[in-house]
Amino acid sequence: MLKKILDSKSCAECRLCCKFDRYDAWETPVFTAEICERIRSAKPETEFVTKDGGFIFKVKELDEDELFSCPALTETGCMLGDDKPFDCRIWPYRIMEVGGRRAITIASICDELYNRPLSQLAGFLKEGLADAIFSYADAHPEIVKPYYEGYPVLMFEKQELL
Numbered sequence: 001m002l003k004k005i006l007d008s009k010s011c012a013e014c015r016l017c018c019k020f021d022r023y024d025a026w027e028t029p030v031f032t033a034e035i036c037e038r039i040r041s042a043k044p045e046t047e048f049v050t051k052d053g054g055f056i057f058k059v060k061e062l063d064e065d066e067l068f069s070c071p072a073l074t075e076t077g078c079m080l081g082d083d084k085p086f087d088c089r090i091w092p093y094r095i096m097e098v099g100g101r102r103a104i105t106i107a108s109i110c111d112e113l114y115n116r117p118l119s120q121l122a123g124f125l126k127e128g129l130a131d132a133i134f135s136y137a138d139a140h141p142e143i144v145k146p147y148y149e150g151y152p153v154l155m156f157e158k159q160e161l162l
């Protein structure tokens with residue numbers, strides 16, 4: 001979904017968004033039941049837990065600086081190809097609940113996008129991405145994460161005036 005602004009070569013060389021530490025385990029992607037089965041057939045040891053109708057993978061106990069890779073990550077990249085979870089297709093944009101309202105934020109860990117001008121990041125949302133994100137979240141509320149400190153808010157969802 002971000003091919004216009006984020007080239008796949010940069011992502012392939014980085015893969016930081018597919019690795020997690022003990023503080024950002026909450027950031028792991030939400031999978032559908034079908035994707036869980038696909039991952040399990042390749043890596044039967046993977047365990048999942050439910051999250052508001054979706055599934056997230058179970059993270060083992062981690063040491064202070066230990067990193068944990070998403071079970072879908074392989075030597076050659078994500079095994080899911082174009083069927084990546086929605087969370088991953090919009091990364092580093094995130095949808096969060098901020099003070100009772102849904103908003104689109106951005107993760108600072110993605111150097112490639114975070115260092116772009118704000119006008120470009122917000123502009124891309126206005127070209128249809130924001131509508132796609134809010135609409136997907138209507139059908140899949142499990143992808144909306146509680147607001148996490150340090151994630152700049154780029155756009156709040158429009159609210160009808162009474």
Ligand code: SF4
Pocket residue numbers: 017018019029070071072073074077078079080084085088
């Ligand atoms: S599903 Fe694929 S893109 Fe998403 S975190 Fe896992 S390996 Fe990375």
